Amino acid sequence: MNTKVSASDQTRPKTAIVGSGFLGLTLALRLTEIGHDVTIFETSPEIGGLASVWQIGDLTWDRHYHVVLLSDSYTRKIIEEVGLKDEFKWVETKTGFYTDGKLLSMSNTLEFLLFPPLDLISKFRLGATIFYASRLKNWRALEKVTVEQWLTKLSGRRTFEKIWKPLLKAKLGEAYKETCAAFIWATIQRMYAARNSGLKKEMFGYVRGGYANVLKRFSEVLEEKGVDIRLNARVEQIEKRKNGEVQLVAQDLSGQAAPETFDKAILTCPANIAAKILPQLTETEKQKLENIRYLGIVCASVLTKKSISEYYVTNITDETPFTGVIELSALVDKEEFDGNALIYLPRYLSPDDELFDRTDDEIEEYFLGSLEKMYAHFDRKDVVEFKISRVRQVFPLLTIDYSKSVPAKETSIENVFTVNSSQITNGTLNINETVQLAEKFFEETFAKAV
Ligand SMILES: Cc1cc2nc3c(=O)[nH]c(=O)nc-3n(C[C@H](O)[C@H](O)[C@H](O)COP(=O)(O)OP(=O)(O)OC[C@H]3O[C@@H](n4cnc5c(N)ncnc54)[C@H](O)[C@@H]3O)c2cc1C
Known part of the structure; x- marks a missing residue:
């Protein structure tokens, strides 16, 4: 008699997804649609990863600025699927250039x-x-x-x-x-x-309520379909056991770590984290994952009473502590921000840059001091709240012959997959590419098998 106990009942494969960014969420949706019993493990207290939201002043808005392009067909489709088709707003925006101490329009x-x-x-x-x-x-x-x-x-x-x-x-x-x-x-x-007509007009879009709205709807849809979303659950290890099951160990906030078994596991976390979680990978597989070099970001959100410019993006060619000024309120209706302006000051940098270790007060002083020099009418007394996001692994650096060193999605551990932005070989990192990666992986690996 065969005594092997499967992790699943016979009809619904049990699948674990590590990470609740747009990759993890899209895969959860597709897998549950073909009958998988899906559990998402997310280390943070909220879903969304790089697109997650936080509290700034009285607002709940994106931790990092996000826009949708008319050409972002994958992003638009997934947002439509969770029921927000009518919530898109498209706006003609302007671009500025800060160069030689002057702010110029280049729209x-x-x-x-x-x-x-x-x-x-x-x-x-x-x-x-x-x-x-x-x-x-x-x-x-x-x-x-x-x-x-x-x-x-x-x-x-x-x-x-x-x-x-x-x-x-x-x-x-x-x-x-x-x-x-x-x-x-x-x-x-x-x-x-x-730009919808040659280089003439720039149209950007957003969803009313921002990604807070999108993520709330997304999690409601997933939960309606039975997906179990576990927050504050950091996956420490995934191993294939002799009986064929995939054993996953996740740690909760109290540090407790109980093993659970699944039929399949898909890791959507950054490549080097995947290498640590999967000790049974071959040395070559581990090296490929560990060799991916990421760029990080220190990104300040400034909620302030007055706008500083009419430009959604201001590119900066002078030396400043941040590498662009994104005035989201030049795109998003200020009513969304209780009449205030919301400005992001990003600085992309290497994960070991010393800026990551500076205190919030030091970064605030450094950034706002520079903003005052650039914009004579900007007054820090108007700032309602200044908040800093630090992420050491945002996007992989596309080095020479990058596509030759891309880690495979299918690993040597049966039923264990690694899918992450390092597999986007010709992109800029955006949600459209992320959802596309998830859809293609799903099509190739699961949809054809049904
Ligand atoms: C400053 C900035 C601006 C951006 N602007 C735009 C824009 O305008 N338009 C646009 O389309 N895109 C934009 N993007 C890109 C967009 O946010 C990303 O493409 C997308 O969010 C990536 O999703 P992901 O699922 O691949 O990765 P992530 O969002 O990084 O998700 C990975 C998840 O894995 C979790 N995780 C990691 N380790 C573990 C573990 N051990 N256990 C459990 N969970 C774990 C993480 O917490 C995270 O939630 C921007 C990004 C940034 C940073």
Whole structure:
């Protein structure tokens, strides 16, 4: 007689998902639709990962700024599926440039032509580079050259130094030197798609109530379908047992860790964390996961009584403590913020940067001091609340020949999978790419098997 006890009843495979970011949530939705009995384990007290929300002043709003593009078909579809189709709002936004101590608009072709830091020939080469990149379909060859080599060849050294380099440093820090050209290609493709008619008009969208609204609906839908969402549950280890079951050990807030068994486990946490959770991986698999280099972020949210500019994004080419100014209230109706303005000050940096270890008060002083210098009318007395998010692993650096070193989704441990942003080889990290990754993985691995 066969005495083997399966972790599942015979009809519903028991599947554990590690992480409740958009990858984990999308996979939970799809798997439950094909009859899996899904449990999500999330180390934080709330769902959403990088897209999660927090309290700022009296508001509950996104910890990091998020917009949706008209071309974000995967994001739009999943938000529609959780019932928020009519909650999108689309707005024409403007882009600013802070350069040589001045704030300039660069929101349309005329402003681009009048943009003072570059002569006419440099502007032409810059425009031609953007146009060329927006039309280029085969990005594979771009993995072989650094972004600096590629942009200097197309735009010229002066334009690279004056425009591209500060923008690259803003997003990548010094790591721009090791980044391949596929990164800027993906960025241009995405920004070009945001403009609904050539380079003329920029349309961005958001969901009323922000991601607080989206995540609340998403968790309601999942719970209605029977998904068990465990918060404050950090997965420590997953092992395959001799009887074929997948044993998962998660620690709760009190430090208690009880093993549970599943049929399958999908890890959506950052690659290096997955390597620690899975001791049975081969050395080669572990190395691939551990070798992924992430960039981190220190991102301040400033809730303040007055707007500082009309630009949703202000790119900065001067040296400042933060690498851009995102005025969300130039996109989102101020009624959402009780009439206040909400501004984000991001700084992307290496995970071991000393800024991570500075106190909140030090960072506040450093950031607000600089904001006062940039915007004469900004007064810190108007600030209702200043809050800092620190994340050491935000997105993987696209280095030369990146796609050759991407970790596989299927591991050597049967029924255990690792799916994470390191497998997006030509992207900029956004929810659209994240949901797309989840959908494709689901299609290839589960949907075909049904
Ligand atoms: C500053 C900033 C701005 C952004 N702006 C935009 C934007 O405008 N538009 C857009 O579309 N996208 C934007 N994004 C990107 C978007 O947030 C991400 O693409 C998306 O949230 C990634 O989802 P994920 O599930 O892959 O990863 P994550 O959200 O990182 O989820 C991973 C989850 O795993 C959990 N976890 C880790 N270890 C464990 C463990 N041991 N046990 C249990 N759980 C664990 C984490 O807590 C986390 O919740 C932005 C991101 C940032 C940081």
